[in-house]
Amino acid sequence: MPESKQELLRGTLDMLILKVVALGPSHGYAIAQRLQQISKEFFQVHQGSLYPALHRLEDKAWLQAEWKESETGRQAKFYSLTRKGRKHMNAEVIHWERLSDAVALILRAEEES
């Protein structure tokens, strides 16, 4: 049971990261900030999950990394979406939408009965 929950969360986190990076190349801190902003502070992404996720996605070649000067003038590692990553993200988003539709349907059905 805990295993599957983790899997679900991890998959979700991956998708969210891809979605954020899709908006433009950004470094880890910016990604964390943006995740928090977008989800209206609902998600508190822990660094202990974010960075392993980033590296994992880089390993899978869904993200590519590049050292660039950041807005503060310091070198930072910028992640950007690869073509493979975009494909995966799109598939993932569709899958997620179907899933949430289904969940919504079920929840509504329960309310009605």
Place this chain on the structure above:
Amino acid sequence: MRRIRRLFHRSHTEKELDQELRFHLDRQITDYVAAGISPEEARRRAKLEFGGLERVKEEVRDTRWETRVEILLRDLRFGLRNLKKDRRFALVAIFALALGIGASTVVFSIFYNLFFNAFAAKDANRLVVPVIQNTENTGQLGSNLQPLTLHLADLDAIREQNRVFENIVGYLVEMVLAGDGSQMYQFSSTRVTSDAFDFYGVAPLLGRGIVTEDGQPGAPPVFVMSYKTWKGVFHEDPKILGKILTIDGEPRTLVGVMPQLFQAYGLQAQIWIPVTRTRDTPRADEESTAAVLARLKPGITLGTASADLDVIVKRLALLHPDDFPKHFTARVQSAADSLLGPQGGRTQFHSDMKHLLYDLLAAVAMLLLIACSNVGNLLLARATVREKEMAVRSALGATRGRLVRQLLAESSVLAMAACIVGCLFAWFGMKFVPAILPRTGDLYGGGRLGTESAFGLNPPVLFFALGLTLLTTLISGLAPAVRVARADLQPQLAGLGKGANGGFRHGKLRAALVIAEVALAIVLLIGTGLMMRSFFLLTRVDLGFNPKNVLFVVFAPHTRHDKTSVSPLQKFASPQGLALLRDVAERLKALPGVAHVSIENAMPGYSPSAGPKVTVPGAMHTEEAGIFACDENLVPTLELRMIRGRWLSEREVRTAQYVGVISQRLARDFFGETNPVGQQIQVKAFKGPSDATQDAEFQIVGVVQDVISAGPQHPTMPMIFLPYTVRGGFLFLLKTTVEPASLAHAVQEQVWAVDRNEIIALSSPLEDFLERFTYATPEFGLLIAAPLASISLLLVIVGVFSVMAYTVSLQTQEIGIRMALGAQRSSILQMILTKGARLLVAGILLGLFASYGLTRFLASQIWGVSATDSWTFTAVAVLVVAVGLGACLLPARRATRVDPLVALRYE
């Protein structure tokens, strides 16, 4: 690439990670400061939120690919260290596995080279041999399957009409005389359709192969030479291309030499010559027919191709009814089947190499399983000892997956070492393979199967060995791993680590492995035992003649340039022919080392295979009898044994008298116990050298002991021996006092001294044929199976010994207590032996049971014994009991020497 770079640039990766995380932290602090928090507070809060730089780093590292590799390497190193600690165990395990892997690799290399690589042709898996099955008579030997042979014009018809073949080529094997002005050679030559070399797709070693242009009428005459001939006859002369040889009267230029691998179109072909013809070249009726080889179009099944071919060939049969049997079906056979199957070649005497290879593969798989269960057992025994270690590691946070991986890493270290040693074994083993590979082929050729150069540790074979290693790792590591994964390790920590009852359940698992091992070995031993018995029976069959020191010499059927369409039979029945035969016989007899020379018409042991009906006056029935035409010298030459009367006399042979000697079986069938000498025997539709056939009466002058006529495995045909002057015959048998093969050259010179244009198609020792047709394949099987069975027995000894030794060491305490309580040594010995015997008996019973069901798959390899031969079953069971108890004895004796005091102090 990036990943691999990262593996070698660890420090760089680490630094980057550090920088990345620090950047995050610093930005967070900056942001907090910007929000108006004091720098110290901001730092504190950011660090708190981040939750430990090192921990995050560790988690990042865990996601990476190279970390997993690192863990694997660490596991392997740890495994290696563990094994080093227990050298004896490691050596036994590696040895057992190496034997299994080595033996499997050798057998696989044979299988691979014969099945997939024997032809070295491109797309060899689509090569097929059209065959024709005579459905009119079922044939005395059950074999009426013949490779389809066609006139070249008919080959063109098939080429145009079929929808299933990519291409179909034809070839004619013949013997030719060749000369270069100073020297004369006799070659086994094959005339091929000019597309045959392109069809086969093997690149030449020197120069070029035969090309389509060579087949155009008027093209410059050329020929291509085999590697063996280039090496053996022309000493690898690098400037040989362009050499002109006069072959059968026509000067031809050598344009290419083929590599050793190429053995197409006549297994022993020495030279290849293109057939010159066009579509419009008319059918030459008197010309001999060509053997054919075809390649299916991709995706066409044998069945579809057979159906298509049958229609076309039946159409041809309507046009030329004389060329085909009255009732037949034509179909295609895969080229591998045609080479290895029971119907391979042109004779029905080939043994079933294909099934033998399957059987050997199965045997070697069993051997490998035995080796695996052996090692699995050793690992289990060790795992029991190491239970405490496992428990501690699991308590320290190792997951089960981690422990299982660790165990598998250990067994893979073992398997890898075994793979290396096994390949070494295989390398040695394969050196012997070409020497024992059975020879095959028909009368006018035949060589060793496959290509001798192809045996070795070539890439596919090495891949196979690696695959086996992986497999053995899994199989042998599986049992201990499963146990660890399922075990409740808690009690181990509580201190019950070692005790007589500690390993009850795995004790059972170990016992099961030993039982399985014994059972598998029994199956192997029984299979080998049956093959051995069958082979000994085969070699002990009374042939009725002595093949030792007999040279068999055949004049070639001279087909190509004798366009007078005189058959050799007719040719040698003419007065000139008879004179020539006698002249040659006289000269051969004068050779040093030749004791007797006989002129005759059959290959002793394998012919005659059919004959006319015979009967005697007063008898109600007729019987088919083989006709053996010969002269007065056959009896001393073959050491035939007379039973009644006398043999044909010199005068009767010279003057062509209608007299005959009948075989024992024919005498018994027609005359029972009465003396047939002096009686008449009538041969229906007797066919002498002239074409007219008519019933003929022969006077019986003697009875001779049966001579086998269809190989030692098959029943003998009733036979009648007639003067060759009446029936015709042009073969020679030479009884020699020296090694018969050494006379081959001298024989040829004597023949050429009489007539420069005669060809010796064949001169081989008679024993060679018996070897090739009958003994070689079972002998080969035995030579492979016997070592496998011996290894399996050895592994069983190791397996039983190690398990018993381990049991004894586990029970040391119990034995000590028993002895302290007054148990006799003999009763301890009995206790241990009983335990061992129980395992053995269970394994043997299971093995016998399995063998009973499995040996029928051996049916094609054994002859003369039943597949459930009780003698073999009993002997093997006794052998395994004896050997197994022997293996128990040493640990059992050790048990009796247990000092009660020491044993009790063990606690």
